[in-house]
Amino acid sequence: MEAKDKAIEYIDGIADKITEVSHKIWGYAELSLKEFKSADLYVNVCQEMGFEVKKGISGIDTAFTASFGSGKPVIGILAEYDALSGLSQEAFCPEKKPLVPGGSGHGCGHNMLGAGSFGAACAVKDYLEKSGKEGTVILFGCPGEEGGAAKAFMARDGVWKGLDCALTWHPGDTNEVSTGTCNxxxxxxxxxxxxxxxxxxxxxxxxxxxxxxxxxxxxxxxxxxxxxxxxxxxxxxxxxxxxxxxxxxxxxxxxxxxxxxxxxxxxxxxxxxxxxxxxxxxxxxxxxxxxxxxxTANTVPNTVLEKLMHDNLQYVPLPEHTEEEKEFAAKVYATYEKNGKLPGMGAQYDKDIAEKVKELVKGCPEGLYDFVMPFYSGDEFHPGSTDVGDVSWETPAVQFNTVCFAADAPGHSWQNVSFGGSTIGDKGTVQASKVLACAAIDLFEDPNILEAAKNEHKKRMEGKEYLCPIPEGAVPIAI
Ligand SMILES: [Zn+2]
Ligand SMILES: [Zn+2]
Incomplete structure (x- = not known):
């Protein structure tokens, strides 16, 4: 589709800006609800790009929204930017080497998460401007994912109810749509x-x-x-x-x-x-x-949006990795024990997908799952928790991963901090921007997709009501 190809081109044009933001936030490495420099950076770059910016959403200083456009549909793109303590680590370095002993680091890759979402919002804004289409894109700055659950506080205040859907992603070791529910x-x-x-x-x-x-x-x-x-x-x-x-x-x-x-x-x-x-x-x-x-609430999956994301993971060309990047990935891959499982959600639950993944893995460079996982959608339970769950009760929502980390790398690890400041992380981030932007453009171009996603959400909500885990009057606290 021409509009999507233009968005991909547009994102290539601002790739330096996206990675600059990612690297700066990687350097700030601010803990949950204390992301003052990171939030300020987003406020500044979003204003520069012509978004209307509001700070202090739901009484949280480091939460913001950056909006563009008017009328329906209203599509939200979610950004996170908090780091973790004790994970300071040199970037693009294949061995454990703290930058600041005892310092914090982006072990969950939220420097990339925010930057990728920011790039997507810019591309969608450009699309809305050029096409003259009706509709609104809002980039949500959601602090405190690792502790604080800003999205759940926003859910209590009805923030997500105004959206037609919410799109987000997370750095991962696979190119894959997330599915199922969680704790x-x-x-x-x-x-x-x-x-x-x-x-x-x-x-x-x-x-x-x-x-x-x-x-x-x-x-x-x-x-x-x-x-x-x-x-x-x-x-x-x-x-x-x-x-x-x-x-x-x-x-x-x-x-x-x-x-x-x-x-x-x-x-x-x-x-x-x-x-x-x-x-x-x-x-x-x-x-x-x-x-x-x-x-935080459990997530409500949405197969329609999952399929949309998968289609766009396939539509956007995969980044190519250099010999230097492959060497780095292989070295990092050698630093931890493997669990012996095939990568991806689908391979755990579907035998045919497992067979396909087995073949795909054989063709990969050591330590990089550089292919798109076969599509899998299911209601299976995964034991982690995320405040994206609260968003998904209030509006159809979807998450996906792109390859930003080494294959099977442990979560919240120095290995992920190292990758998050590497060109492999940069490539995965820009790829995520493209996938998010292309999916949003599909939603603006074809109202049937959004209609189907909303119908599915309604059906999943039948007989249920969102019980927000955040009581009235509670304020987010950084521990
Ligand atoms: Zn995390
Ligand atoms: Zn995370």
Whole structure:
């Protein structure tokens, strides 16, 4: 299609800008909800490109929207830009080598995620301008994916309801559409306060916050027998009170995370943990503060949009990798254990796809799955969580991956940080821009696709209602 070919050409023309943004954000490596420089950069480049920019969406300083166009359809493209602690690493380097010891790094590749989405929004804007078509494109700056769940806060405030659909991607080790559903999750921090005392001399005067944390944990262990089988409860004692056993600990905190396939079950389970937390305070005569941290819903898949994304993954020419890049990938590939599984979702569930993938893998350079995975769409459950889930309850949404990382590379790893600052990452990012832009253009050109995607969404929502895991009044907190 001519319009799509022009968009691909347009993106090639701004590829330097896209990768410049990606590299700058790679360098900032700011943690969840503290992405101040990264958000400012996006605000500036989006304004430069002629978008109407709003900052501070849903009360989150580092969230923004950049819009262009008017009227329907309204297509959202999602960007993320938070990094992870402890993953500082030199770019394009095949061995573990922190840039700043103990510093943070883009181990999930969100420097690329945001930049790729930004490039796509620019191309869609150019398409709308040149074609004179009615419609709106909005780039959503969504901070705190690794912690903070900005998209879920935006869902609570009805932000996604105004969209006809939402498109996003994530750097990966395959060129593949994401499908299926995932876990919902809710995090709550319980901070207990007691009274310090000499643990041997005046124990009767002390009230132990640490005892409260332990009793809460024991209560939750007994709860496990009586919760739905697909639920999970995790916890981390983030403050044990101190290092002196001869002191009755006056302060202690534990962070809880509940998970379930259905967000409504997570909300119900969380309320039961709250009761145990209350009981622990009563038993120990301590007080406590309950601090809501974040929550995300499970994803609602959309086969129509998945097919659209797959078609465009095939439409956009795959990037070619140089000998230097292949050598780098092979060296990084040698640094971790392999799980022996075939890559991609489809190969896990479909025998025919598994056979095809087996052949495709044989033709790959070591450490790079440089082909498009066969199409697979299903409702299978994957145990991770993402705040894209909350978007997908409110509007048809889709995610896909392009090859930005080494084959089978562990998630949240130094290897991914290294790739995220390499030309392999750059190529995957620009490819993602093209796929997103071409898919959006298809949606503007052929209203039937959007209609079908919306009908599917409606059908999947029958008898269900989005129960937002974020309570009214909660504000995002960076832990
Ligand atoms: Zn991540
Ligand atoms: Zn991520």
């Amino acid at each position: 919902s999750s809710i995090q709550v921090l319980y901070k207990y306060k007691g009274i310090a005392a000499h643990a041997a001399g005046n124990p009767e005067m002390g009230r132990s916050a640490l005892d409260a944390v332990e009793l809460l944990n024991i209560g939750v262990q007994f709860l496990r027998e009586h919760m739905p089988a697909d639920c999970r409860i995790h916890y981390a004692i983030i403050d044990g009170g101190g290092v002196s056993p001869n002191v009755v600990q006056p302060e202690a905190s534990v962070l809880y995370m509940v998970r379930s396939v259905d967000v409504a079950d997570s909300v119900a389970l969380q309320a039961r943990v709250d009761k145990i937390a209350e009981g622990a305070a009563m038993m120990t005569e301590t007080t406590y503060e309950r601090q809501f941290i974040d929550g």
